[in-house]
Each structure stands twice: as structure tokens, then as C-alpha cells.
Amino acid sequence: MSLLTKHHTHLEAQTLAAKKAAKILGILSTKEKNDALHVLANHLEKEYKRILEANNKDIEAGRDKEYEAAFMDRLALSKERIIEFANGLREVAALEDPIGEEISSWTLDNGLKVSNVRVPLGVIGMIYEARPNVTVDATGLALKSGNAIVLKGGSSAIHSNKAIVDVMHEALEKTTIPKEAVQFINSTDRKTTQQLFTKKEHIDVLIPRGGGSLIKAVVDNATIPVLETGVGNCHIYIDQEADADKALSILINAKTDRPAVCNAAETLIVHQRWLNENKQGLTDALKAHNIAVHGDSMIVDAIPGAVLAEEMDWEKEYLGLEIAIKTVDDIDEAIQHIEDYGTKHSEAIITEDQSSARKFMSLVDAAAVYHNASTRFTDGGALGFGAEIGISTQKLHARGPMGLSALTTSKYCMTGSGQIR
Amino acid sequence: MSLLTKHHTHLEAQTLAAKKAAKILGILSTKEKNDALHVLANHLEKEYKRILEANNKDIEAGRDKEYEAAFMDRLALSKERIIEFANGLREVAALEDPIGEEISSWTLDNGLKVSNVRVPLGVIGMIYEARPNVTVDATGLALKSGNAIVLKGGSSAIHSNKAIVDVMHEALEKTTIPKEAVQFINSTDRKTTQQLFTKKEHIDVLIPRGGGSLIKAVVDNATIPVLETGVGNCHIYIDQEADADKALSILINAKTDRPAVCNAAETLIVHQRWLNENKQGLTDALKAHNIAVHGDSMIVDAIPGAVLAEEMDWEKEYLGLEIAIKTVDDIDEAIQHIEDYGTKHSEAIITEDQSSARKFMSLVDAAAVYHNASTRFTDGGALGFGAEIGISTQKLHARGPMGLSALTTSKYCMTGSGQIR
Incomplete structure (x- = not known):
């Protein structure tokens, strides 16, 4: 017509x-x-x-x-x-x-x-x-x-x-x-x-x-x-009480499954104690997937090949096989970092501690918050909506x-x- | 605290x-x-x-x-x-x-x-x-x-x-x-x-x-x-098939109950044939409530004291005892006038013709559309919401x-x- x-x-x-x-x-x-x-x-x-x-x-x-x-x-x-x-x-x-x-x-x-x-x-x-x-x-x-x-x-x-x-x-x-x-x-x-x-x-x-x-x-x-x-500067926070297998599997999936999309992870925030116990595992996993690392000084010490992160690394969507890694002393510091640099898209906590999970899920302000799962599920198709016109990162x-x-x-x-x- | x-x-x-x-x-x-x-x-x-x-x-x-x-x-x-x-x-x-x-x-x-x-x-x-x-x-x-x-x-x-x-x-x-x-x-x-x-x-x-x-x-x-x-340039459209008692009662209520609020009527659109049959009733009702009339030439002829409307009268929220009145040949002209001058707040049709009512309700683009009722009901309290922070005239x-x-x-x-x- x-x-x-x-x-x-x-x-x-x-x-x-x-x-x-x-x-x-x-x-x-x-x-x-x-x-x-x-x-x-x-x-x-x-x-x-x-x-x-x-x-x-x-x-x-x-x-x-x-x-x-x-x-x-x-x-x-x-x-x-x-x-x-x-x-x-x-x-x-x-x-x-x-x-x-x-x-x-x-x-x-x-x-x-x-x-x-x-x-x-x-x-x-x-x-x-x-x-x-x-x-x-x-x-x-x-x-x-x-x-x-x-x-x-x-x-x-x-x-x-x-x-x-x-x-x-x-x-x-x-x-x-x-x-x-x-x-x-x-x-x-x-x-x-x-x-x-x-x-x-x-x-x-x-x-x-x-x-x-x-x-x-x-x-x-x-x-x-x-x-x-759609702008997604998504974080994976590996808590002190994270299961190492789940943490590494989710991190690698969120970072490498489709690095160019908005629900891919761009920054890893890791609890110091977990890092101390899982230095080698994390290093191996990142290396096996050719992921370039920009980290704070503790990460530069812990992970061979990591370069010191600049301010812009915390803000950046790499959209490729690069990641920023920040160490924290506690969950509050992790939540604050997400508040300061996140784009309110998708944020995940990996932990076996239910009360930390609840705290993260309720205090982090984002379209989607995850406990023990990859940020890659923020997607109309994956959630069963059939099709999507985009992913809203606004509140209204x-x-x-x-x-x-x-x-x-x-x-x-x-x-x-x-x-x- | x-x-x-x-x-x-x-x-x-x-x-x-x-x-x-x-x-x-x-x-x-x-x-x-x-x-x-x-x-x-x-x-x-x-x-x-x-x-x-x-x-x-x-x-x-x-x-x-x-x-x-x-x-x-x-x-x-x-x-x-x-x-x-x-x-x-x-x-x-x-x-x-x-x-x-x-x-x-x-x-x-x-x-x-x-x-x-x-x-x-x-x-x-x-x-x-x-x-x-x-x-x-x-x-x-x-x-x-x-x-x-x-x-x-x-x-x-x-x-x-x-x-x-x-x-x-x-x-x-x-x-x-x-x-x-x-x-x-x-x-x-x-x-x-x-x-x-x-x-x-x-x-x-x-x-x-x-x-x-x-x-x-x-x-x-x-x-x-x-x-x-909140900006409400609300219209009452009195259709050819309107019941005169309902039409006048709704018009007077929408115009005079609280003229300064956003859900009050500011313009009456009236079908020529209805006007011809109800000239006296309309004139009396408006006069009884001291409502000043700005109308098109047909209204100026029909209603003693009416002054010729200017372009701005169709756009204006009088928020007082004044009204603009436009005559139309058919419902399409009424709908077009609302499209041109309405603020997408509240719009009413008065008619006994169900198909005209359906047409008006589906084609008029507004937060609230009415058939045979006063626009004054677009209100959180009146609708039973308890309290309202305002009346949205946007779509998102x-x-x-x-x-x-x-x-x-x-x-x-x-x-x-x-x-x-």
C-alpha cells in the first residue's frame, strides 16, 4: 500500500x-x-x-x-x-x-x-x-x-x-x-x-x-x-570466597566468548586473598586465551607480562582480548569501583558467600547483576525475549x-x- | 540519621x-x-x-x-x-x-x-x-x-x-x-x-x-x-450523535469544576449539525457559568457575545472561565484539530454512536481518551492511585x-x- x-x-x-x-x-x-x-x-x-x-x-x-x-x-x-x-x-x-x-x-x-x-x-x-x-x-x-x-x-x-x-x-x-x-x-x-x-x-x-x-x-x-x-564497561568481581573453577570459567567466558559485544567483561576486580591463593591459575587462564592485562601494581607483581593500568583502562571498553584488573581489600571497595567506572549495564560477583552476593546484588546499580554466572546472558535472545532492539542502560x-x-x-x-x- | x-x-x-x-x-x-x-x-x-x-x-x-x-x-x-x-x-x-x-x-x-x-x-x-x-x-x-x-x-x-x-x-x-x-x-x-x-x-x-x-x-x-x-490543552468533541444533556453536563463540568487544573477542558469542538439543533442550550449553559467564548465564524454567528478566535486561542490553556469553540463537518476534522493543537493529555468524545467513539478512542493520541465522561478524571486521586507526583504527557x-x-x-x-x- x-x-x-x-x-x-x-x-x-x-x-x-x-x-x-x-x-x-x-x-x-x-x-x-x-x-x-x-x-x-x-x-x-x-x-x-x-x-x-x-x-x-x-x-x-x-x-x-x-x-x-x-x-x-x-x-x-x-x-x-x-x-x-x-x-x-x-x-x-x-x-x-x-x-x-x-x-x-x-x-x-x-x-x-x-x-x-x-x-x-x-x-x-x-x-x-x-x-x-x-x-x-x-x-x-x-x-x-x-x-x-x-x-x-x-x-x-x-x-x-x-x-x-x-x-x-x-x-x-x-x-x-x-x-x-x-x-x-x-x-x-x-x-x-x-x-x-x-x-x-x-x-x-x-x-x-x-x-x-x-x-x-x-x-x-x-x-x-x-x-x-549498549555501552557496557562490565565488571567481574571475584570475591574472597569465590570457587576458583567457577571464577575462572566465568571470567574467561565473559571476556572471550564474544569480546566485541556490550555484555563482555572489560574489568576484573579481584579480592587480594583470592588472588594470593590463585595467582597461578589466573595467570594460566589469561595466558591460554591470549588476554593482555592492564593491572594495578599488585597485579603487575603477580602476573607476568601485565602492564600498569592507567586511569583510562578503568573506563575503557576494550572490545577485544584485553582486560583491566584491580585488586581490592573488600567487597565495599569493589562496589565503589563499579559505582565510579561502571556503565550500569551488567556486573557480576563470583562468591560462595551468600551474604556478600546479596550485598553486591542490592547495592550495585545496573540493568543486570549476576551471582556466579557470566555477564553474557544480558541479551534478549539468551533470556528468551525472541529478539531485541538493543540493551537499555538507562533507568527510565x-x-x-x-x-x-x-x-x-x-x-x-x-x-x-x-x-x- | x-x-x-x-x-x-x-x-x-x-x-x-x-x-x-x-x-x-x-x-x-x-x-x-x-x-x-x-x-x-x-x-x-x-x-x-x-x-x-x-x-x-x-x-x-x-x-x-x-x-x-x-x-x-x-x-x-x-x-x-x-x-x-x-x-x-x-x-x-x-x-x-x-x-x-x-x-x-x-x-x-x-x-x-x-x-x-x-x-x-x-x-x-x-x-x-x-x-x-x-x-x-x-x-x-x-x-x-x-x-x-x-x-x-x-x-x-x-x-x-x-x-x-x-x-x-x-x-x-x-x-x-x-x-x-x-x-x-x-x-x-x-x-x-x-x-x-x-x-x-x-x-x-x-x-x-x-x-x-x-x-x-x-x-x-x-x-x-x-x-x-501536566500541560493540558484538553478538548471536548461533541459529535453529531451526542446526547444533549450528557454533552452540556460534561462540557460544563470539564470547563468549570476546577478551571485552573491541567485536566480542565480548554477547547470545545462541536459538530455543525449538533450545534444547529442545540444552539440555545449551549448558549444558555455557557452564559449560566459566565464562560467567555472565542469561536470560529459559525460560533460567532450562533452564540451572542462570542468573539472571533485567533490562532493562539486554539493553542492556549486559559485555566479560567474562557473557552475556544470550533465547529467541524465530521469526526475526522475533529481528530485532526486535536492532532494539531492537543498536548496529548486528555481528550473526550461525546456521542451515542459506538463506531465514532471507537474511532476517536483509537486514533486520538493522548494519555487519556474519554467516551461520554469528563476529562476531569485524569487524576491519580480520582482513579484510585492514592497520590500522584504529576500527570505525564510523554510516552516513555x-x-x-x-x-x-x-x-x-x-x-x-x-x-x-x-x-x-
Whole structure:
């Protein structure tokens, strides 16, 4: 379905079109939305070659710019990855529709019926970096939750993203969702992005997804409410009473399973006494996984090859096989260090002492706190949410992995027969 | 209980003290918090004379400045009003404690226990105008929900607010709540307020409560997340199929019951056909309640004394016995007018046509939508929430009347036995 025939190039026209489309999309039935997601999935699979051709342009440009291998990995698409994207949309179609859910309802003594129902936010502005999968994932979650979406991806993936959106637009023509519900900002200039940050009259929320500097740019410049996602300077605290096997296994998993993601550990805080008894085990484990160590003076003495940590090491997301290690005299010092340097994402204590665990879990201020488990579980998929639009590290609206319901708001619907106060 | 003995005069020290106090307050038991609220209530009643003396200074200063009568009314305290404040605190003590509530919990296949629990936001910055009752109400709600509060009231009530906080501080000395959990910014200069708007490292959320210009100043200048409250340009739409008695009774109630509050009606939208049949009834009702009318040309013709509305009349909160009236040809025009001029607060349709009612309720984007009832019910007390910190007109976090749970966030607590991914 199409609301506008003329091709709009300007941001104003695009965000307005998204707002109008959101009105139609917001009241579609669950079946209409699910059918559309399947049409999108099938069409992406059918047109995978066009997407790969566009992706090649981005890959070539990336090679010219000598991007890092990990970056190129995330950018590169394949037939298999496009099938994964399509299957992701089918999974979103299978999720329960949050829209229309009656959160609560009651009747006042005067007979006025009160019903608080879940409704879409309206228009979501998605600002992200070089992962073309976000173009598909975010669109799927937005449409399922009845929201229009304005996509602003990174310049390094612009051909891939454009091709994906073109294919999705063709697919939407065959559905009851207006294709204007998906808007792609085909521009890499800073001015357009700035404009997007302040289009409060058309966009209801901005969701930045990417590195720390991207997120900071959005938070600092947006006048639209922001759902802050993802910066994770996560800590593992190995307490005096930690079981050595659990501690080392969790540490290595949290650090090395996928070092580039936000729920990976960046700093180890270790109780002095535990360190004294487990120096060799810790050294061996770090060495076996090629983890470079930045530590305080006690760590430099204890672990061969460790270099003295600077202030910035406590603040940094290494996102690779490096770790900062700090020794503490007690749990309070560990909690204070997390308070000073943490990003309120995921924090873990390893201990067999239940009262220390309780203290840590209640005093550490983060989206997720762990006792004897890896921080890697802070993830919509791992927690069974099906799909996530990002991991919120803020306190308002949604905290932790955000699924479909984070893309909704509520509305009080009052039905009366003339009630007055 | 007291954390700091030295008297701190600077904002930085005050907000830091609030943050430290929040850590202690956040893990107190329900009983400790409720006991403290009763101590506060009793002490306010006992020391009412000191508060009235301070209030007199504000009243005298207000007379010198020739404030409006309604403003002076809201500023003036009495023994009875202070007893009301104290009883308000006792009512908050009687409300269920949201903190510690397990919102959801489940166990992953690997045995990891996941529990999502409700926790305090931390520190609330409350920015408000000349109602000393907010000083007590907001403090009660903050403390009950485990949050410290930084109070910045209007300069016209500064003596009253200071005296109330002094009395509350004395009372807190006798409780397990650190008195630093309640901070009063004893300053009226703009620079201090600006500093408060950006103390992101100490304050978790700002709640402005007052007129439109206050709220706009906070939203435009804050870098801390804001819970936007209260501007209400509310509409009553009288549909073609409206019952005349219901329509007039609801209109008069919404306009005149308490014209200065945010859920009062400011604009009437009326279907032409209904107007033609009910011209006299509408005219009589408005006249009987001394309501001045700003209308479009059809209204100027229909209602004696009506003056032609200007653009600003459609945007304005009159907060008094004035109303803007627009005629429409159909419900779509009414919905569009609300879209263009509404503030997403409370909007009502009066009709006997169920399908028009459904259309209005689903398409109008507001915190509360009404069918055949007065907009005056958008209120924490009226809806049975016990007490409210304000009425949110934003979509994120909380929408509509905000009770205790709007002052909380959530935290995932994961308990394992060595689980890794």
C-alpha cells in the first residue's frame, strides 16, 4: 500500500510521511502485521542477489578505506546471512503482539470504566552503525509493534542498507502496511542527522545503536526522548570466597566468548586473598586465551607480562582480548569501583558467600547483576525475549534487553455514560 | 540519621549527599519507610506554627508584588492545610511499597535464575512552582519509593518551603532515613537552576511541575532525563450523535469544576449539525457559568457575545472561565484539530454512536481518551492511585497520572552456579 506517489527527498517530508503511516499501521490487526512480515521475509530471500551486489559496493569502498577485519566481517553479507535476516522476521512474526494488550482495567464507583491499554509509540528513529542486519531487525520489531521507523544507518553500509530498504518497500506494496512506515535516510551528511535529532513533531523516540561516541552524540544533541543502549564497561568481581573453577570459567567466558559485544567483561576486580591463593591459575587462564592485562601494581607483581593500568583502562571498553584488573581489600571497595567506572549495564560477583552476593546484588546499580554466572546472558535472545532492539542502560522506560514491549506506550481509555466530577 | 554534619551550601555537595543517602534509603524496609513517614507527619502537625510564620513572609512578599488572588490562594497555608499535608503522608505510608516487587521471574534451561525486580530510580530532582504542598507530597512519594529528592520550589514560596523542609529534616533525625535524602535548594538564582538541570552524575530524573513555561524550560535545558508533566490543552468533541444533556453536563463540568487544573477542558469542538439543533442550550449553559467564548465564524454567528478566535486561542490553556469553540463537518476534522493543537493529555468524545467513539478512542493520541465522561478524571486521586507526583504527557516510562511505580525502575537479578554461554 502506498500513501504518497511522489518521491520525497527531504527529511521533513520523510518524517511526516512516517508519522502519517504510523496512524494507519498502529491500528492494523496482528494478522495483517504478521502477514506483512512474512511477505518481507520471502521477498528479501527472493531478491538476495540485488542486496549482495549492493553489499559488494560497500565492501569495496571499505577495502579502499582499509577498515579493520572485524568491521569488514560485520559489514559483509552472504546468501546465508540474508536467509538469517528473513528468518529473524519470521521469528518476530511468531512473537505475541503487544499492541492492544489490556495492562489493567477497573470500574470506578460512579460506573466509569477505566482500561489501560498498550499502544504503539508512533515513529521510531533508529540511528546505527555498520551492521546491515539492524536495518532488517529494527524494521521487523518496529512494524510488529505498530510503529513506523526512520532508519539512519552508517555511511559504510549505505548501499547495502538502501538495497535492503528498496526490497522491503517493494514487499510492503503487497501488504496493508503503508510502505511509508519504513523511511530510509539516504544521506551521510551531518546536517541531516542533526535535523533528525530534533524532529520532535514527527518522531517519538530515538534509539541509537552502536559505539559509545555514536550514543553520546545522540544523547547530547537530541531534543527527542532517547532510549540509550549498549555501552557496557562490565565488571567481574571475584570475591574472597569465590570457587576458583567457577571464577575462572566465568571470567574467561565473559571476556572471550564474544569480546566485541556490550555484555563482555572489560574489568576484573579481584579480592587480594583470592588472588594470593590463585595467582597461578589466573595467570594460566589469561595466558591460554591470549588476554593482555592492564593491572594495578599488585597485579603487575603477580602476573607476568601485565602492564600498569592507567586511569583510562578503568573506563575503557576494550572490545577485544584485553582486560583491566584491580585488586581490592573488600567487597565495599569493589562496589565503589563499579559505582565510579561502571556503565550500569551488567556486573557480576563470583562468591560462595551468600551474604556478600546479596550485598553486591542490592547495592550495585545496573540493568543486570549476576551471582556466579557470566555477564553474557544480558541479551534478549539468551533470556528468551525472541529478539531485541538493543540493551537499555538507562533507568527510565526500559532497562536491560528491550523486546517488543519497550517499543510501546500505554493509553487510558475511559468509557462512561455521562460521568462528571 | 545524619550522614554529614557540616552544613553544605553548594549544589554539588547537596546533590552528592542526596546520591549517597539514596543508597541507604533504597534498601530500607517498608516498615522503616512507613514509620519515618508517620514521624514526618506528626512533626509537621506539631510544628505547624513555625510553618505558618514562614508562610506569612511569603504572603506579605506576594501582596507587595500584587500577585493574583488565585495564586495567593495556592500559596496561603493554614493549620488545616498543614494537617492535610500530614494526612497525605499517612496515606502514602498506607500505600503498597513498590520496591522489591518481583515483576517477573523464570529459570533458563541451564538453571540460571532470572528475576526482574522493582528498584528505586535513585535521586529525583523536583522543580515546581508556588505550591508548598508539593514540597510535602513529592517528598512523601519519593521516600516511600526509596528515592532521595532534591527540591527546587518557586521563589514566591521559598520561606514556606524552607520551613517545611527544616521541620522534615528534624523529623528525619529520629528515623533510619538519612536526612540528606531530602535536599532543599535554598536559592532563587537562575544559575543554580541551570546547574541542577545537568547534574547527571547525581540526579536520575527531573520532574517539572507547574505551568507550561516552567516545563518547557526544563525540557529544553535538561541533560538529565525528564518526566514531563501536566500541560493540558484538553478538548471536548461533541459529535453529531451526542446526547444533549450528557454533552452540556460534561462540557460544563470539564470547563468549570476546577478551571485552573491541567485536566480542565480548554477547547470545545462541536459538530455543525449538533450545534444547529442545540444552539440555545449551549448558549444558555455557557452564559449560566459566565464562560467567555472565542469561536470560529459559525460560533460567532450562533452564540451572542462570542468573539472571533485567533490562532493562539486554539493553542492556549486559559485555566479560567474562557473557552475556544470550533465547529467541524465530521469526526475526522475533529481528530485532526486535536492532532494539531492537543498536548496529548486528555481528550473526550461525546456521542451515542459506538463506531465514532471507537474511532476517536483509537486514533486520538493522548494519555487519556474519554467516551461520554469528563476529562476531569485524569487524576491519580480520582482513579484510585492514592497520590500522584504529576500527570505525564510523554510516552516513555509513564503516561497519565504517575503514582509510586513511576518513581521506580527495574533490575535483572541473575543467580547461577557457574553458568556460561
